[in-house]
Amino acid sequence: MEQIGLYLGCNIPLKSPDIEQSFRKIFPVLGVQPVDLEGAGCCPAWGTAPSFDLNTWCAISSRNITIAEEKNVDIMTGCNSCFGVLSEAKHFLETPATRAAVNGSLAKINREYKGTSDIYHVAHVLHNQIGLTKIRENLKYKLDGLKIAVQTGCHTLWPSDVYKVKEDNPYYPTILKELCEVTGATVCHYSRLEGCCGMGGMRSTDAEKSLKLFKEKLLSIKEETDADLIVTTCSSCFMQFDMSQPILKERGDIDFEPIPTFYYTQLLALAMGFEPQQVACISQIDRNPIIAEIQSDARRIKEGV
């Protein structure tokens, strides 16, 4: 079975381990074995080293990458921020002067960045490496009739020149759309598809501004799609959708019930028949009804048909 380095980042292993569990459940079934990158740390997040010193950023990022290089595997991450930070660092490390400086720092911890491991997002591995057909073959439940609004997140879209896998049109991303459609669900277009959710530095700097931006996006989803659920491949976006909808509701800023939000692999794990208690159990929004709907008998795919 093909191996890939599972780079967890911070939020997924520490705050949303059910997402981590969903990775660990689905990938071996789909023919890719995630390998732990022991001792990998923060990517580092935009608000830390990248905000202080470029070479320190690259040094901490490349330390993570060297762990994968030692195992001779590429890196797969489920967090868009990690994907962006590592990809950009890799891009900066193409400059010989930066690479030399960074390797000077890494020498102090007996590491050397070689540039042999590529950075992929979980969505890329599912879409390009495993493929839609293989996913379809492993479904236990079909999601026909469910309406999904997708949230790709910024850091797999731009700047497109630093990413290993690019959307055909970053302003109209289709990778997650196709991944959702393979379950049988309908993915509805909404105008703010590629818009930012407001998580990240904005959220910690000025929560009100962040919520304002988020609300615009949420309304676009609600009004234009009336989706049954929201699916994302960004752990930060997931947190914003999961955490901020109840806040807006409570403050009376929205007049509809929060829309259940899943990380894509959670949805897929459910559709593949895994236990919700393991793969989709941590949420601010009550997801039980929709999970029950997804794993209802009516949706079960009969063996051999």
Added chain:
Amino acid sequence: MAKVGVYVCHCGSNIAGVIDVSAVRDFAELLPDVVIARKDLFMCSDSGQEMVKQDVRDGLVDRVVVAACTPRTHEPIFRAAIEKAGLNKYLFEMANIRDQASWVHGNDHDGATEKAKLVVASAVGKARHLQPLHDKFVDVTNAALVIGAGIGGISAALELANMGHKTYLVEKEPSIGGIMAQLDKTFPTNDCSACILTPMMVQAFNHPNIETLAYSEVADVDGYIGNFNVKVRQKQTYIDWKKCTGCGDCADKCPSKTPDLFNGGLSDRRAAYIMFPQAVPKKAVVDIEHCINCAGRTIGTQPKINEKTGKAILAPCERACRAGAIDRSLPLDPGGTIKEIEVGSIVVATGYQVMDKGWFKEMAPASPNVITALQLERLISATGPTGGKLLRPSDNEKPHTLTFVSCVGSRDVNFHTHCSRFCCMYMIKQARLLKEKYPYLVINMHFIDVRSAGKAYDEYYTGAREMGINFFRGKVGGLEMLPGDQLRVLAYDIEAGQSIEYSSDLVILATAVELPPDAIALAQKLGLQFCGNDFFRELHPKLGPVETAVAGLFIAGCCQGPKDIPDTVSQAKGAAAAAAVPLAQGRVKIEATISEVDSQKCSGCGICEPLCPYHAISMRDYTDRARGVIERHAIIEMSSCKGCGVCTSACPSAAIKLHGYEDEQIYAQIAALTA
């Protein structure tokens, strides 16, 4: 042995104030082969020149060195003088001891004098090896070719024809007229484009000195100024143009549809079609790529016979043509026929294209309501797909909010760094026309800045503000597709420092002006160069705006760079005047200081051939009578050679000589300077 005369100029005190002229003269007198060394207050004066002439006439000297100012200004004067005295004018060399010595070393008289001596020695060294050279002349074919029959090509052709020169006007489309024929109205006067263009099209087509070759392409160009040999491929029309009356019946009956590119793809046309109602020549062609061969009537086959009637079963187009111009049993000839023409000069006016919206992923290219400005031009034209009514392509409904986006692909390092120059104005024109016709429209225009340099242009722009058109400084960052085929505009108002968002029914993109891809192939045939990746390069950006590096080849219009109609017409007339010069002279001078191959020495290695920037070198078979063999040798076409000497330096067989700059002359200079 050469008899060199050296003449040192005081140039008043310009030289003598710094350099010890007598010392230089005394030094020169002792140089090998120098028979006379004189000095004079002003060598370029009549008396100074007369001194030289007298020595030549007396047979005292047969090589002349003048040590004075710069050959760049004074060489022609002294050359003319010695020629008058009966000496070949190329037996002259100048030593630059003013501009490059006395003027720059005024603080070091001794140093300047010593330098002057060496510079004179260098000139003498070269002069000893000078050989007489002769300028040559070639006769000129009194005819011109204009490639491209848009407004630029038509203007140039009319100008040349009116001067009395036979002019060929080649156009790749079935009709002349170019992009101007697609336009509705023209800024800043709002006159109808067709109304001012059509008469010129007719005039050009009917001009006794103009031979219009429509639906034709330049296949190959050979030769040089005065004598270009051009092969023109006349594409097969599949309809006999001698018989075609332009009635359009064939198009009415033709069932095959394809997007009408004249209408920017906003409507369909038939496979058999007339390009547009005012087409000149008004002739139909069959677009064979989209022809569906009705009734099994593949071109080049005999018709089936109806068993009952015994009559041939014809295709609808054949049946429709009352003039009998369509006969599908004629052989298929997609290569067309080659017509060879001889011309003395060529004007290239191949125009431009606008970029397709598909390049701009942020601009929701999938939406039918995002269109290019050229498409809008057709959408508001009376001969366009909607008969001049403004309707959204998605549903043929009237739009209420319109957005104009400038600099789409222009001033953009990802596409074209140039300003496309006339977009600002045509967008303002379109906005004004629409606002006049539909006052209820909300029109938002987004510019990085408005560029309205031109006579009466800025007034046209400020007037638009008074009409209630909204202007925003700030480039549009993107479009988002909204339900109902509307578009959300993501914009920014620089003055307000605020982002702007609103819904729009129709978005018009001013996509960049660029060379069409076939222009690149044409450039290779002609030897034209490009400015970076964009546009054909003129000889000099200021003083040679219509000339090119290829003598006898001129450029005009948007192929040289984006420009509006007035500028195109001006440049076209300028190019025509320049192209007429060799035709009017009847012969062109070939400079003597050019390169020549000694075919006895040439080994035929061909190193020189790809080096020549003017394609003047070709490999030809040559009979070496001494060795009794036919061999491949390089030949330099003297009319194309400009005398740069790149080939001379590269020639490994020492077979190429650059007259006036020969190896032994330069070695003599080096030796003199390092003595």
Added chain:
Amino acid sequence: MSFNPNIVGFACQWCTYAGADLAGNLRCKYPPTVKLIKVPCSGRVKPEYVLQALAQGADGVLVGGCHFGDCHYKDGNYKTKNRMDLLTKLIADMGFDPRRLRLEWISGAEGQKFAKVITEFTEELIALGPNPLKKEEELINE
């Protein structure tokens, strides 16, 4: 006696030669070290000329051509660049200080640049000292 370098210059008539004339018009001052040999294009300058000049004792050689994109003959200066790049390396391989050969792009409008280049080149050559071949010759003559 202070060392006064001898520079042989090969100058394209369209750019560097015109630039040198302009330096005169502007009365820019520079040391009388350089003597120009006018060529139609820097592409006419055979590397052998440079070797000859050095072999015959020139302390420095200047080759002046048009800026890229400005060549009067379209691309002669690219040929020059190729040739001079290799020649510079060759000269170094032959044991000469490669700084004795200077390739400069000086347009007809750059009179001041011409003066500046000559001044700098002269200073550099003074620092490098005379052409080593010339020194040997003197030794032999002694």
Added chain:
Amino acid sequence: MSEKIKVGFLLLGGCAGCEMAVVDLSEKLVDALAHLEVVFWAPTVADVKYHDLEAMDDGHIDVAFIDGMIRLDEHIHMAKVMRKKAKTLIAFGVCAALGGTAGMGSLHTKEELFSKAFKNTPTTDNPDNVYPSPHCLVDGKYDLTLPAYEDKVRTLNQIVDVDYYIGGCPPHHSHVEVAIGALVTNQLPPKGSWITNGKAVCDVCKRNPTRNEKGGRVMVDKVLRMVDGIPDDNVCLLQQGYLCFGPITQGDCGGSCLNVNIPCRGCGGPIPGNEDYGAQALTSIASILGSEDATASLMAKYPNLAKFFYRYALPSGTLPRKM
């Protein structure tokens, strides 16, 4: 039948390969010997001493062939002696004419060469640092004198006047035949000339792209060494990026190297009219390189350009040795 022409062969700093080319004439040599009398052939064929040649009358030899370059004081001495004894003197082969491959030695000092040759090679065991020297005492009693090593390699014409030059390493036997034929029939060119057809290797090369109606010469956009691939044996090597000196080199060899898919390295010498082989090679190759990348690649792949362009001709160059 007229009297036989007296010829002599003298090997200086060379490998005697040029003389092998004479022997390669085989039966044609036998025919030629009807017109020739070999009066001196040393040291390759006869073991003779200096004084054997010195003892001859001046002008005794009609035509002398000298092969090999000048590296030792002995070479200088013998060249001068032979000049006196010969009416006509031919620099035979590229070593005598241009210095040959050993001429690259002039890019190094004597000390560098000696330490490389007698000390620093992996197979040399020389703990006492014994180096050749003009004088040495063998077994404590035999005082030997060896030829002294000059500071640089010289061509023959840097020592004596040379009447004719023949290129090649070695000269192709068919060309030797032409030269001897010219000698026998007294159809030699003006003194000081090369005996050559005067045309480049390209002139005789079957791959010359200018003979190909479709192609013609194009700019070279990459530089390859022979280790980088196997050249297409129908296509001009230069065109493929294998830097071939065919255009710059006399083609009297018939393009023998090209025929076995090896690029020309210039042993034939420059085409008459060019004085400095390496400089012309540099100019022509630099001219045909189509990009700065190709030029950079050449410099990266050939670390010493002097040795690359002047493989056979350094001592004859404008700058004949390292400064």
Added chain:
Amino acid sequence: MIIDQNKIDETIKIIKANGGHGIQKCVQCGACSAVCPGVKAGFPLLCRALIKDLLNGLLEENIENSSSWGCQACNRCTEVCPQGVRPQEVVFAFRRYQANELAFSTSSVTSQMNLYETGHAVFTDPKEARRKVGLPEETPTSAFNEAAQQEIRTLMDNSPMGELGLF
């Protein structure tokens, strides 16, 4: 506003040294700001406006402005910029200038300390949640790996960040 060329030169030097290499390519077209989530959310000094101020030499004057910290680093500006400015890099260069002058919110110190101590910018005790979903309580990351933490600390200690005294 007074145009002080020395200040402009100094500002541009600092921004470039901090990674904002493209700042002088900016033609102030505003495309970046048209798509910037921060601008849309109402941060006044992002993208075009920040670049304009910096081009005018206003560096110290903006040191306390928190807009740059509202930048999501989403890089949509970089994607649309027609001049290759890479505005996000300029914003971050300015942020680095601010950070090295200790002009940032105190809350962000927590992230730096977390990173220094656990190797994670965000750290919460995950054991209970992980047990709940059936994963080992300890993550395989640096959080429970002293050697890894030491490596990260070494990198941070030997960087300009180490000199700020944040951890």
